[in-house]
Amino acid sequence: MKTFHCNRCEQLVFYENVRCERCESLLGFLPELREISAFEDAGDGRWRSLHPQANGALFRQCHNYAVENICNWMIPADSPETLCQACRLTRTIPNLSEPDNRLYWYRLEVAKRRLLYTLAELGLDAQSLDADPERGLAFEFLADGGDGEQVMTGHDNGLITLNIAEADDAHREKVRTAMGEPYRTLLGHFRHETGHYFFSQLIENEPRRLEPFRKLFGDERADYGEALAAYYRNGAPADWQASYISAYATMHPWEDWAETWAHYLLIVDVLDTSTTYGLALLPDDPSEPTLTDRTPVEDASFGNLMKRWFPLTYALNSLNRSLGMPDGYPFTLAAPVVDKLRFVHRVIAAAGDKRDKHGERESIGA
Template identity: 40%
Template sequence: MRAFACPVCDSFVAFEADHCTECQTALGLHLPSRNMLALDEGAALHAGSRWIRCNQHRTLACNWLTPEAQDPGSPAGHRGRCLAGSLIRREPPADDTLAREKLIPTTVALRRLVFQLADIGLPIEPYWHVDGGLAFDLLSSRSTGEKVIIGHARGVITIDVVESLDDYRESLRVRLGEPYRTMLGHFRHEVGHYYQNVLVETGTGADTYLEECRRLFGDERAGYSEAIDRHYTLGAPAGWEATFISEYATMHPWEDFAECFAHYLHIADTMDTAREAGMVLHADRVRFNAPRDIVALECYDDEPIERMLFDWKWMSLFFNRVNTAMGKNPLYPFEIPEPVVQKLGFVHKVIRDTARRR
């Protein structure tokens, strides 16, 4: 994640901040420029256009800006929302105060996702702009009593906002035997399904990518319902660690791709955050044998996935030690075997090719 600076005093500004804690200037995040803009009476001028606060600033603590001149094609009820907010197709009603409270941290994770997707150059086509476009149903299983299944179908990603509760999410993580489970992780996994569909299976690159995707991940035409039943009855096959990033990835080729896509976003964003913080592993200053200084590159677009993962190996070693020093689980409790390197390389290629074409 990019490190933001106050445009007035140049102090550090957090991703979720709506003002500078040093000089108290009102701020808003301007997605096209990836910068914080100073606001004057709730508005800012950028490149000749006037930008105003998202109308969810107070209700959902959204600090993003939106063009004052709204897209007339956006849903009437969503006009005045920023891009991330406009992708929300369904949400708890205003009188469901419990669910609305959990919607706030859920939308923070959504905005982090949308920022990263825009930053790496992936297309973000809203559901109200094209058929099968990206949409989010952010629902609550706790307040309505209805079962909410996290998943993706025809561009619509469904998320249970109850997962923003640490105790609830952690209980599921332990019960399902998962080493990692976060709200942002859910968003990254599910959007992987969306991009597999629009970039690999049906998009302009399908002729180029589909055969290789099936070779690496398996044939996505295999029965999905049967795969679910098999996975939850028998579990992951013995020795899965040699070819998959997680047990869940073994269930079906779609899940394997989505898990690798999510891990690619995890790795890329964490490395970007470290670089923006000025972190460097100095080989001559550590007690163990390090091959060279490790400095995250500003851009890995023209680098093979092996270069990115080599840097990540050493950086994640540090992050894991920091977490365990605080009595927490390792930050990245995963091993990346060679077959997964190849799968991540495919994700890397699809993302970079797509960004270049755009």
């Protein structure tokens, strides 16, 4: 995530902001530019962008911005759409007559928009399932039924379902502890489930990618139901950390892929943010980890990303411990996990038509 500024007064603002704290200008995200813009009122529900790249173009607020206070994306003034690109991906919203559901909806949409930003930066834009029934993407946010029926978070042919209870911090922490997970976030759920979606888009019907996938992750044709039952009956192998990013990744090759995919998105998002902010590690002791490389994530080779990731997470965990908080990055990347992350990097590089720092496309099967 890059840094953003108010175009009227240059105040630093965040991706989620809707108003500048200094000059009170309306703020909104322009997905075409992937920039936050300040706006001036042009009348009739139209807003003139003050961002220099927008050239004074007129926009309207997404309906979920202007009316529901859930979104902060803008729509070109001449567009027939009432919802922005992000909100059109949400097929079902929570029942707003229930207490707290508006807050949960807001948190879900914030996490979803951050995911979409990262995917767009990687060249992985997705059409809505309504616009493209064959290859599109959609989300539904559902709650458990009063009769004890539970909503399972998951993916099915482009439709990602999330249980809105995951937007309740107390509930999510309770589940995290009960499951013995070191890390569980709302954004992580979005990253994981889009891993399943992109498996179907980028690997499932691509023989040149499917065979290398099976060498690293296993045969995805193994019965999923049996694997799921075995995992919840027996748990993960005792030595799972030697080959997997998480215990849940041991359950089935599909889950190993989705967990690894989610972790790769985490890595590139954090590195992108630290690079944009100019974060550097310059210790007095030369034996301590240093970090001065500011290669843009989209131009970096996988080796470059990993070289920068380890010192950054060392500093992150040290800062968290000084705050009295758990490690921000409670993971260990064994060599087989790094190989899987490298495969994800290459698949995304090929799909997003990205090239490494040498200007050469990386080989999927290498």
